[in-house]
Amino acid sequence: QNVKAVASLGNFPYYLVSNNPKVKTIADFTEKDRIAVPAVGVSVQSRFLQYAAAKQWGDKEFNRLDKYTIAVPHPDATAALIAGGTELTGHFSNPPFQDQALANPNVHVVLNTYDLLGPNSPTVLFATEKFRSENPKTYKAFVEALAEAANFAQKDKGAAADTYIRVTKAKIDREALLKIIDNPQFEFTVTPKNTYPLAEFLYRVGAIKNKPQSWKDYFFQDTTPLQGS
Template identity: 65%
Template sequence: MTPPRLLPRSTRRAVIALCAAAGLLLHGAARAAEGQLRIAQQFGIVYLLLNVAQEHKLIEKHGKAAGVDIKVDFIQLSGGSAVNDALLAGNIDIAGAGVGPLFTLWDRTRGRQNVKGVASLGNFPYYLVTNNPAIKGIADFTGKDRIALPAVGVSVQSRVLQMASAQLWGDKEFNRLDRLQVALPHPDAAAAIIKGGTEITAHFGNPPFQDQELAANPQARVVLKSYDVLGGPASATVLYATEKFRSESPRTYKAFLDALDEAAQWIARNPEQAADAYLRTGGGNIDRKLLLSIIKNPEVQFKVRPQNTLGLGQFLHRVGAIKHRPEALKDYFFDDPRIAGGN
């Protein structure tokens, strides 16, 4: 084999200088990432931790304590697919979506972007609500019905409905109701259920939209509860990020988690003020009394430690929706003392 030819010394010096300059630029880029935080959130009171953090500037507060000025941008999106696309495109740093989209992206990015969970937003019961009097359970849906949810086959609502279908008809029929699903933002879906007279006859939503539907339309009733499908209280909505963001922005990452943890404790102590914070940060047109009843609901828990998420991930692997089987929380959530002990 012919030995490789060495470059002339002058050329080697130039290459070394260019590499050194590139290294400085890369180091500068990594450092520049500290202090930038773009967070995608969707609709509903399940994002109250972010609302409180935004209202009280908790992320900025904890950033300054760590010696970094953090510029925080909150970006409103709808549906796990849109959130996942934004994260992979580098348009956001933290994704807020259901645990279903997290499992999808964790599975797809293993060995590459290595997307994992950052924190839970709490435990919330999700209701499948219908305004069709003929529907008593999911077996009563027909081809004439349409079920609105954030993203077909990806959102946590869609995944829970698949899990319920598998429990009723067997794993081979897990996606039996996918053909009836329609992607629609929660506010629009709630309006359709309340008003009636549209092709939308059911909505798998989240608080407060499901509660508004039940309060405003006498014909609306609950067909399915997520807690019944998942076997108890569960963290249906979570936050997640790429490994690159976590490694390049450790102080920003920690400040974000510190802020979330403080927001959770503050909400538990101040439910009335938390309701006002939600209304001020774009909570929409909702009766304050109804909102407060949701925040105080014993089934609702605001906390950053995930609970009862592993079962859904293992179900998705069992039916072939994801390739890799999660065995423990550490597989799909980043390590952190506040997250440890979750499941």
């Protein structure tokens, strides 16, 4: 298939949050705790948790916390964490769910992915080489539109919020949405940041077979090459 990444979908910190006051760091989770993730072991949140575990206990212990993770959709996990009273005491999600959870005074941040890797691109757009080569006009138009949209959102957060609400018909309050996207750590951009440390880690622990020599090995380089990492 020769699947490669096309562009970053933005650089945003992901938070592992908890409603257990005893859990200050990932080392404080016990068998009594459960951490909600989108998919156990393979979601980007699970990989970040494994990266953090490897940093804490060494590569051989990278999956040490996997036994505490369960697959729960973000909306359900957020509701459970806010309500409390269940075994689910942790949730590794992304905006806006982490922000909704943190609005509850009983919920706190245990891990910020920016503390692990610095500003990074947790999600990327990808395509097959076949699609890219057979649909050059569509591919080019999409990539250019994505870059234009990212630039628009980065320069005018208010207009971006208005556009989002109008197009998606989301029920979210405009001020609440602005509060989320106006986070100075948020960067709307197609430029990937700090993807390589995670790629290199995945090779070290056997999740991928071939070691990339740089981030350019798994990103398409188009007419206007990305300047990433």
